[in-house]
Every structure is written in C-alpha cells, then in structure tokens.
Amino acid sequence: MNAxxxxxxxxxxxxPTSNACKLCSPLGACLAFKGIExxxxxxxxxxxxxxYIRRYMISHFKEPVDIASSNFTExxxxxxxxxxxxxxxxxxxxxxxxxxxxxxxxxxxETIGDDVDGFMRQYKPPQDLxxxxxxxxxxxxxxxxxxxxxxxxxxxxxxTFARTGxxxxxxxxxxxxxxxxxxxxxxxxxxxxxxxxxxxxxxxDTLDGGAWSEYQLIPPGGTRLxxxxxxxxxxxxxxxxxxxxxxxxxxxxxxxxxxxxxxxMHVPMGVRWTDDLMTALAExxxxxxxxxxxxxxxxxxxxxxDAHKHMMEARxxxxxxxxxxxxxxxxxxEFGVMPVLCASGGRSGRLASxxxxxxxxxxEAMVMEGADFAEIEQAAVALQADxxxxxxxxxxxxxxxxxxxxxxxxxxxxxxxxxxxLHVGYRGTQQLLDRVxxxxxxxxxxxxxxxxxxx
Amino acid sequence: MIDILEQRKSQVSLGQxxxxxxxxxxxxxxxxxxxxxxxxxxxxxxxYPIADALHLVHGPIGCxxxxxxxxxxxxxxxQLHRMSxxxxxxxxxxxxxxxxxxxxxxxxxxxxxxxxxxFVYSTCIVGLIGDDVEAICRRVAAEKNIPVLPxxxxxxxxxxxxxxxxxxxxxxxxxxxxxxxxxxxxxxxILGDFNLAGETWIIRDYYKxxxxxxxxxITGDGRVDDIRRSHRAQLNLVQCSGSMTRLAQRMKESxxxxxxxxxxxxxxxxSKALYDVAEHFGDKQMLNRARQLVSREISAVxxxxxxxxxxxxxxxxxxxVGGAFKAFSLxxxxxxxxxxxxxxxxxxxxxxxxxxxxxxxxxDAVLVDDTNPLELAKFVRDLGVDLLIGGVxxxxxAYKLGxxxxxxxxxxxxxxxxxxxxxxxxxxxYRSVASPVWRIVRSAPPAGGRP
Numbered sequence: 001m002n003a004x005x006x007x008x009x010x011x012x013x014x015x016p017t018s019n020a021c022k023l024c025s026p027l028g029a030c031l032a033f034k035g036i037e038x039x040x041x042x043x044x045x046x047x048x049x050x051x052y053i054r055r056y057m058i059s060h061f062k063e064p065v066d067i068a069s070s071n072f073t074e075x076x077x078x079x080x081x082x083x084x085x086x087x088x089x090x091x092x093x094x095x096x097x098x099x100x101x102x103x104x105x106x107x108x109x110e111t112i113g114d115d116v117d118g119f120m121r122q123y124k125p126p127q128d129l130x131x132x133x134x135x136x137x138x139x140x141x142x143x144x145x146x147x148x149x150x151x152x153x154x155x156x157x158x159x160t161f162a163r164t165g166x167x168x169x170x171x172x173x174x175x176x177x178x179x180x181x182x183x184x185x186x187x188x189x190x191x192x193x194x195x196x197x198x199x200x201x202x203x204x205d206t207l208d209g210g211a212w213s214e215y216q217l218i219p220p221g222g223t224r225l226x227x228x229x230x231x232x233x234x235x236x237x238x239x240x241x242x243x244x245x246x247x248x249x250x251x252x253x254x255x256x257x258x259x260x261x262x263x264x265m266h267v268p269m270g271v272r273w274t275d276d277l278m279t280a281l282a283e284x285x286x287x288x289x290x291x292x293x294x295x296x297x298x299x300x301x302x303x304x305x306d307a308h309k310h311m312m313e314a315r316x317x318x319x320x321x322x323x324x325x326x327x328x329x330x331x332x333x334e335f336g337v338m339p340v341l342c343a344s345g346g347r348s349g350r351l352a353s354x355x356x357x358x359x360x361x362x363x364e365a366m367v368m369e370g371a372d373f374a375e376i377e378q379a380a381v382a383l384q385a386d387x388x389x390x391x392x393x394x395x396x397x398x399x400x401x402x403x404x405x406x407x408x409x410x411x412x413x414x415x416x417x418x419x420x421x422l423h424v425g426y427r428g429t430q431q432l433l434d435r436v437x438x439x440x441x442x443x444x445x446x447x448x449x450x451x452x453x454x455x
Numbered sequence: 456m457i458d459i460l461e462q463r464k465s466q467v468s469l470g471q472x473x474x475x476x477x478x479x480x481x482x483x484x485x486x487x488x489x490x491x492x493x494x495x496x497x498x499x500x501x502x503y504p505i506a507d508a509l510h511l512v513h514g515p516i517g518c519x520x521x522x523x524x525x526x527x528x529x530x531x532x533x534q535l536h537r538m539s540x541x542x543x544x545x546x547x548x549x550x551x552x553x554x555x556x557x558x559x560x561x562x563x564x565x566x567x568x569x570x571x572x573x574f575v576y577s578t579c580i581v582g583l584i585g586d587d588v589e590a591i592c593r594r595v596a597a598e599k600n601i602p603v604l605p606x607x608x609x610x611x612x613x614x615x616x617x618x619x620x621x622x623x624x625x626x627x628x629x630x631x632x633x634x635x636x637x638x639x640x641x642x643x644x645i646l647g648d649f650n651l652a653g654e655t656w657i658i659r660d661y662y663k664x665x666x667x668x669x670x671x672x673i674t675g676d677g678r679v680d681d682i683r684r685s686h687r688a689q690l691n692l693v694q695c696s697g698s699m700t701r702l703a704q705r706m707k708e709s710x711x712x713x714x715x716x717x718x719x720x721x722x723x724x725x726s727k728a729l730y731d732v733a734e735h736f737g738d739k740q741m742l743n744r745a746r747q748l749v750s751r752e753i754s755a756v757x758x759x760x761x762x763x764x765x766x767x768x769x770x771x772x773x774x775x776v777g778g779a780f781k782a783f784s785l786x787x788x789x790x791x792x793x794x795x796x797x798x799x800x801x802x803x804x805x806x807x808x809x810x811x812x813x814x815x816x817x818x819d820a821v822l823v824d825d826t827n828p829l830e831l832a833k834f835v836r837d838l839g840v841d842l843l844i845g846g847v848x849x850x851x852x853a854y855k856l857g858x859x860x861x862x863x864x865x866x867x868x869x870x871x872x873x874x875x876x877x878x879x880x881x882x883x884x885y886r887s888v889a890s891p892v893w894r895i896v897r898s899a900p901p902a903g904g905r906p
Contacts, residue, residue, distance in 0.1 A: 014559035017543035024517030046610035048493025052521035064851040071485045072611040084485040091486030107515050108579040141515035142544050211896045212855045215832035
C-alpha cells in the first residue's frame with residue numbers, strides 16, 4: 001500500500017455523528033474574540049449557546065469566560081431579533097464597559113435571516129457611556145466547525161479594524177488556535193528577533209491570567225485595538241495554517257487590501273517546520289537566529305537521539321483540528337513514530353494532500369475528514385494503535401483500547417495545565433517528544449511483569 | 456465597581472428589601488450573562504441518566520457536543536447515555552429539511568445499539584425549519600417496535616424550566632405501558648435524583664432497609680422498563696422539585712399517585728425524607744426501622760462532623776445552584792457545620808421557593824434569582840464570603856478572588872446525598888476552606904526595588 005487511504009465520510013451521507021470530533025463555529029469565534037483587549041462577546045441567539053460555550057471553555061482554561069447572549073424568545077424568532085439585540089448591547093455596555101464587542105451569530109439568528117450588519121448600524125449605544133467598537137462574524141453552526149468559526153472571527157477582526165498607514169516595524173502574526181503558552185512563546189520569539197508582534201488572536205493573558213484582588217469586569221490582556229488597526233501598515237504578516245482557504249485567511253486579506261506581504265506557513269511544530277519559521281523570521285528581521293533558540297534546537301536534537309528507540313514505528317492515532325493534526329503528524333514522523341490514523345471533524349478537503357507532503361512515514365496513514373470518535377475508535381482498533389495523541393475527548397476511547405493518551409490542543413477537560421501546554425517551536429516539539437516518549441516508555445514498563453526500574 | 460443592572464434589581468434582594476419577595480420565573484435579561492442554559496439543556500439534563508435509551512439530538516453539532524457525558528450520572532448497567540448522538544445538521548438540511556436525515560440516523564443508531572427507547576431532542580433550528588419530528592418518531596417506533604419519543608426542547612421556546620416540562624411530558628408517555636411483578640412491600644418511585652456519584656443507590660438502599668420497594672428511579676440510573684412500570688408505585692418521592700413536579704402531578708392526575716417532596720442532602724432533610732415516607736404509609740414498624748437507621752447513621756457520622764464544625768464555625772457561604780430546593784438543604788447543611796449562608800440563589804426558583812429561602816436564611820442574607828457572574832463576584836467580595844457553592848461556571852469567580860469553592864453540580868465525584876454524603880460534604884467544605892493556598896493566592900508578590 002503506498003497511497004494514503006482516504007476514509008472521508010461523504011458530507012451528504014445521512015449518518016449520525018456519534019461523539020463528535022468537532023465543536024460548533026460560534027465557539028471558535030468566542031475564543032478568537034477573547035484575544036482583543038477590553039473585548040466581550042455577544043452571541044446573537046439562544047441563551048444556551050452562550051452558556052454551553054462558557055462551560056466548555058471554563059473547563060479547559062479554568063478562567064472566567066463571560067459571553068453575553070441576546071437570549072432569543074419565541075417572539076424574537078418570529079419577529080426578528082432586533083429588540084433583544086439592542087437590549088443585550090445596552091446591558092453588556094452598562095455592565096462590562098467594553099472597548100470592543102465581538103458579535104457572533106448562531107444557527108437561530110442566521111436562519112431567521114437577521115440583518116446583523118444592519119442592526120449594528122442602527123444601534124445607538126447609551127449616551128452616558130463611551131461607545132464601543134463592534135465586530136461581527138457569521139457563525140451558523142450548521143456551517144463548518146469551531147476551527148472555521150475561529151478563522152472567520154480572526155479575519156473579521158482584521159477586516160473590520162486594520163487600516164493602511166505609515167509602514168511600521170511591526171509584524172502581524174495570525175497563529176491560529178494555539179494554547180496561551182504557545183502564544184507567549186511566539187511573542188517571545190518574535191521579540192527576540194526584534195520584530196514587534198501584533199498577534200490576532202492573543203488570549204495568552206485573558207485565558208491564562210493571575211489572581212485578582214478586585215474582580216475584573218474583563219480580564220486584562222489581549223491585543224490593543226490600536227495595534228490591530230496598525231496591522232494594515234505592518235512590515236509583513238506571518239500566518240500559520242496548512243488548510244486555510246484564501247477567502248478565510250486574514251493574512252491574504254491584509255496582503256490584498258493593505259499590501260502587507262504574507263508568509264503563510266505550517267503551524268511550526270516539529271524541527272523542520274520550526275526551522276522554516278526561524279528562517280522566515282531571520283529573513284524578515286535581517287538578524288541571525290538568536291542563540292537562545294539555537295540552544296533550544298540543540299537540546300531538542302540531542303534528545304531525539306536519546307528517544308528514538310522508544311519511538312520508532314510506534315503506531316499513533318492523531319485527531320483534532322486539521323492544522324493541529326498536520327502539525328502533530330509532521331512532528332511525530334520526525335521522531336520515527338508512524339501516524340497510522342489522522343482524523344478530524346473538519347472538512348477542508350486539504351487534510352490528505354497536506355499529509356501526503358510529509359513523506360514516506362505517512363504513506364500508509366489512514367486519513368479521515370468529517371470523522372467522529374465512533375469512527376476513529378473503530379479505525380484505531382483495526383490499525384492496532386500503540387498511542388493516541390489528541391484532546392481529552394479521546395479519553396474514553398483510549399481507556400477502552402488500553403492505550404496511552406497524550407493530551408494536546410483543545411479541549412482538555414480532565415487535566416490541569418491545559419493553558420500551559422506548549423505545542424509549537426523547538427520548545428513545544430521538545431515537550432511533545434518528552435510526553436509522547438514517556439507515554440510509550442510507561443506503557444512498556446507497565447506492561448512488563450518484571451518491573452524494570454531503568455528504562 | 457460593579458453595578459446591578461436596573462432591570463435586574465427586582466430579582467435581587469439585599470436582605471431587608473423586597474418584602475413581597477423577589478421577581479422570578481421570567482426569561483433571562485438579554486445581555487445579562489445569565490448562568491442558565493436553554494430549554495434544550497433542561498430536557499437534556501433530566502433525561503440524560505436514562506442509561507438504556509438512545510438520546511439523539513436533532514440539530515447542528517454544538518448542542519450534542521456540549522452535552523456529551525456532561526453529567527456524572529452513573530449507571531449500574533448500560534452506558535449508552537454517555538454517548539453523544541447528533542443528526543449534525545448541515546446547511547443543505549436546513550434548506551431542504553432534516554426529516555430524511557433524522558429518520559436515517561434513528562434507524563442506523565437503533566439497529567446498532569438496540570436501545571429500549573429513543574428520545575429525540577429538537578433544537579432551535581428544528582423549530583424553525585418545521586421538521587415533523589412527531590411523524591418521524593411515530594414511523595420509526597412502528598418500524599422498530601420501541602418507544603421513540605420526541606422532546607420539544609427548541610432552545611428559544613422558553614427557559615430551562617420549559618425544558619424540564621418537555622422532558623416530563625416525554626417521560627409521561629412511557630409511564631403505564633408495562634406492568635411490574637407483584638410485590639408485597641409498599642412501593643415508591645424516586646423522582647429527581649440523578650445518581651451523581653451513585654447517590655441514588657445510597658437512597659435506594661435506605662428505603663430498602665426500612666421496607667420499601669423502589670419501582671423506578673427517575674432518572675438516576677434510570678431504565679426504560681422501570682419507568683414504564685412506575686405507575687404501580689403508591690407514592691412518588693420528588694426531589695429537585697423544579698424538574699420533576701410536573702411528571703409527579705401528571706402521574707397523580709392519571710394514576711392517583713400522591714407525591715411527597717423530599718431532599719436527601721443534610722442530616723435533617725435526609726432523616727425527614729425517611730420519616731415522612733413511613734408516616735405516609737402509616738406503618739409503625741417502618742417508622743421504627745427508619746428511626747433505627749437514622750440513629751445508627753447519625754451516630755456514625757456525628758463525631759466526624761463535630762470535628763469539621765469546630766474548624767468551620769463562623770465561616771460565610773454563598774450558594775448559587777440550579778434548583779432552589781437544593782439551596783434549602785444546603786443552607787441547613789451549612790448550618791450543621793456552623794457556616795452561615797450570606798447569599799442564596801438559583802437559576803429556576805419560583806415565588807414560593809424564595810419565600811422559603813428568605814425564611815430559612817438570616818434576615819440580612821442576599822437572595823438572587825437568575826444572577827450573573829458580575830453580581831456574584833460583587834457579592835462574594837462585598838459580603839466577605841469564604842466559600843462559594845455552585846457549578847463549573849461559578850468556580851473561576853471564586854478562585855480568581857481567592858475564595859474556596861465546592862461543586863454541588865454535575866461534576867461532583869463524591870456522593871453528597873444521604874448521611875454518608877453529609878460527611879463527604881463537610882470534608883469537601885473543610886478541605887476547600889482550610890487549604891493553605893488561599894493565603895498565598897491573596898498575598899502580594901515581592902515588590903523589589905528600594906523600600
């Protein structure tokens with residue numbers, strides 16, 4: 001077998017989704033809006049959407065996540081949601097004093113055809129309070145997944161606020177759905193290259209912040225609105241995605257409308273793609289790769305040698321957002337691990353081709369787009385997986401299979417420190433190497449009757 | 456500085472205010488950031504623990520994804536309820552209708568998992584595109600020969616309470632469709648306990664010990680066939696009255712089964728739940744057995760509780776829970792531990808509930824209906840709260856402010872019901888409040904530089 005097997009479920013199939021490997025698009029938008037300083041999100045639809053998404057995100061980040069709802073009633077569904085929309089905005093402004101309100105729609109308001117852009121023009125904020133800026137993204141939950149909602153919101157933020165101006169020294173970064181630790185790493189890295197970063201979306205503080213002596217209406221942190229405005233005059237944009245469509249890419253928009261050159265890159269996971277990132281940043285800055293990061297690389301490379309025997313030919317099941325799965329596959333195949341199944345609930349249509357470019361270790365991998373956990377589990381059994389790498393929703397599968405689960409990405413609902421997990425760069429690769437390697441070592445140690453104390 | 460929204464002020468009593476009681480039983484205020492979910496959520500949480508039924512969410516993926524394995528409602532047998540099934544409607548389904556997909560999903564899942572019944576939850580979108588869910592359910596029921604029950608839980612058609620009602624209506628269609636084995640003992644149904652961390656089992660054992668047969672547990676560790684036979688019970692014991700009173704009322708009207716409100720949280724309420732049942736049946740021996748059980752269990756836990764009380768005396772608690780009835784028990788349980796309740800509130804309490812709560816708490820206690828994170832944060836600060844009791848969404852409010860928190864909601868892993876549950880509760884309160892981390896959380900970092 002030398003072609004990638006493709007097991008995509010046709011979109012038209014009237015089959016149920018059993019234990020979804022995706023979330024709805026409004027969740028992605030809510031996450032992206034958390035990365036603007038002083039912003040609060042309003043979901044235009046039923047109360048439940050906001051509450052469910054809050055609960056889901058709080059369980060992962062363990063931080064307050066306030067999301068307002070226009071709280072549709074039957075009459076809003078019949079006569080349109082304007083009344084609730086304007087009342088909700090009034091109350092959000094009164095309570096939270098936001099500088100920005102991110103508005104995302106739900107299936108309900110999308111289907112009844114509320115003209116949210118018209119609503120936003122029509123709306124008059126309370127006169128006694130400063131009027132916030134507004135940005136909105138269309139996120140009907142029957143279209144795409146949370147990954148699409150996230151990308152859509154990032155694009156909407158950039159389209160709404162970015163303006164051309166006197167060219168600056170700063171560099172835009174659209175890193176996609178990374179962890180707060182990843183975002184901090186990326187900012188540190190760019191500063192080390194003397195490239196002032198403007199990151200959209202940067203929720204590294206708002207969703208991984210400190211304790212408060214006074215309750216904060218909106219958690220501190222996030223990218224300042226003025227900085228977002230300046231994105232149109234940046235030196236360049238760096239955008240991470242292996243599957244993004246130009247029509248959904250914020251970087252492509254900035255290039256087209258503001259003439260900001262775009263460096264579209266894979267999510268920098270693994271040695272090779274991190275090397276590519278370092279090369280790109282070195283070119284942009286005209287500076288050599290900082291010594292500190294070269295040392296990270298040296299330690300990582302040295303530990304690859306230490307780890308390789310534990311990794312070689314281990315059969316891995318990977319799942320999650322498509323970009324994450326591609327990044328994991330790139331990383332693990334550098335370790336010698338064989339990704340035998342790469343699955344996502346998303347359906348960009350680009351997962352298989354991106355994986356194919358990774359080389360011979362992916363040759364036999366089964367690729368599933370539009371997959372759910374019932375299908376992933378069935379395939380994982382057939383493919384005799386040794387290890388599972390993905391979010392915590394694979395736990396029950398891993399438990400039934402008796403295989404270790406290395407938790408990455410979002411959500412992680414059953415462990416501490418999800419926000420502190422690092423996935424990108426040499427350090428993220430190092431963390432992944434140690435965690436995957438140790439999981440394999442532990443599985444071997446636990447399975448042995450001897451009780452080895454040296455492994 | 457946090458202000459309470461003008462339109463919310465009728466739902467917040469600052470102690471002596473609102474002599475006629477606070478406003479309640481209304482839709483959440485748009486933009487207020489209610490802690491409530493929606494109609495669908497109400498139905499889903501109530502029916503979720505029925506372990507041998509198929510639960511199919513008809514709608515886009517979110518509603519099913521966010522309720523996958525959402526409650527720690529454990530089952531002694533089948534685990535089908537812990538799966539998340541969705542028709543995962545796509546744009547074309549919204550345009551052309553989702554009936555065909557619903558039919559095909561139901562057939563597929565029933566063939567695969569052989570459930571005893573299927574619940575089909577309508578979500579917002581289904582209420583708009585006009586799928587005839589009833590007709591599809593009838594058709595599949597006839598073809599597969601199991602009950603297939605539509606749950607009218609479109610998210611926007613009311614509040615979480617309407618979702619409870621929709622769940623009760625779906626359940627009621629099962630009641631009386633099968634007959635139990637004959638039994639000599641007095642028979643009851645346990646309504647409104649969801650077997651979080653195995654709590655229903657504890658309660659069931661208590662009743663068994665005093666000589667009562669439990670026909671059906673609705674819905675904790677629930678089984679379709681038990682619910683079908685539940686009309687043969689002589690008494691319905693209703694906890695979590697907000698969610699289950701409607702079912703009990705309908706069973707009273709149709710089958711003449713009386714109902715009794717009970718709570719299994721705290722020593723007082725747990726004892727009362729046993730005595731009330733014995734008194735209802737007018738059975739002296741049963742009452743004696745109940746007394747023996749209560750005195751044995753209480754003497755087993757009293758020593759431990761006294762130790763905790765000594766450590767907790769004088770602490771101040773805020774309670775914000777889904778149903779008000781739970782709040783009553785919590786106020787009493789906290790009092791047993793020497794902890795004063797300075798704020799109490801619920802998502803779905805009614806007028807009566809808040810009057811009772813007002814009578815139960817000290818006169819200066821703050822009462823809130825359908826509150827929001829900022830109000831909670833304000834009161835946690837202003838009232839000098841040492842402990843917040845609530846669910847996942849309330850937790851970060853407490854932790855950010857360096858205040859202890861106890862989960863009295865879906866995610867608890869230790870049973871808090873029954874006598875043994877009271878010790879678990881006391882232990883959790885103690886371990887939360889007495890943890891050394893709060894001193895560090897509230898401490899200032901080193902300033903550095905010159906003094």
